[in-house]
Amino acid sequence: MEITNPDIPRDARTNGLVDLKAMGPDDLTAFVEAMGQPSYRGQQLFNWIYGKGVDDFGAMSNLPKAFRQELADVAIVSRIEAKQVQQAQDQTIKALYALPSGREIETVLIPAIDARGEARRLTVCVSSQVGCAMGCHFCATGLMGFRENLAAGHIVDQVWAMNELAHERFGQPISNIVYMGMGEPLLNYDNVLKSVAIVTHEKSLDLSPRRITVSTVGLARRIRDLADDGVRFNLAVSLHAPTNETRSSIMPVNTSEKTSLPALKEALQHYAEKTGREITYEYCLFKGVNDSQEDARRLAAITRWAPSKVNIIMYNPVEGLHFERTSEEQLDRFIQALVAEGVTVTVRRSRGDDIDAACGQLAVQDA
């Protein structure tokens, strides 16, 4: 039987079989309709795959037997496979997963531990691509170049797998998701949005979109698309420099007029107007590059483009890259300069750096 419905995502077709992991909730409905089934079967399939984690059609007991056989003839439900799980001294967990293609990705579970030693928040940092085309000069993933976009279901698999580890090791479910692992999420736009639709679905993890943050290098056109598509998750922009000159010197994406600071400003103002949401600027401090008092004042001016806050990140040195971490004294001065300008600032300290799970350190062997 051949499935010809044009609504079925093109990248779902693998080896003649349709991989249901490439589909969001709406795609599954279109898929079952293309097979001549009523649309509610799409919901049933969704419940099995993303509510119960079942990938064997034979076990989907509320589907008619003949339909289960037809599904087995035309489709598969692929999954990522755990290759290695490591836990850092600060309890951060990093896992290495193989995709069906054989390529590998990394996912991190970051617990926020309170004074009583209990996890207050459990944040999963997911990868959305294998490698990354953006080539930021300070980033281990950027060194790899781009290899592959992840299917929506394989982004969700990372959350599921970490949710199981969260129950096992912390006795509670994950609470937040950040799209800050390998890759530029907005270059895998459709799959990222589908993955959000899945994890926020009431029959799946039922997470509030407020607990999800998608982080981008600042692809202006896609930020406008997010606003126009009415997304309800949080947006973080990896700014890392307050002038075009410095930003272009460390982030090649900024050298294009379409993604340089003026274009970003317009896109973010459009986003803020349409969504009413606050933007988070991620700002990683590099010694002698972007950490002066003047840089802090310029950064403060950028925060006035739209309602926003700044998250300062302490750099985790990557072997082979020449960037250095800013001193604690310089960090304090930088923060004080921002606060004096009325900017809301948080500082993200390094987590899991003894297992290379910290920001900018995710990279796997080339496949």
Ligand code: SF4
């Ligand atoms: S920092 Fe993010 S966007 Fe830049 S190269 Fe690394 S993964 Fe890609």
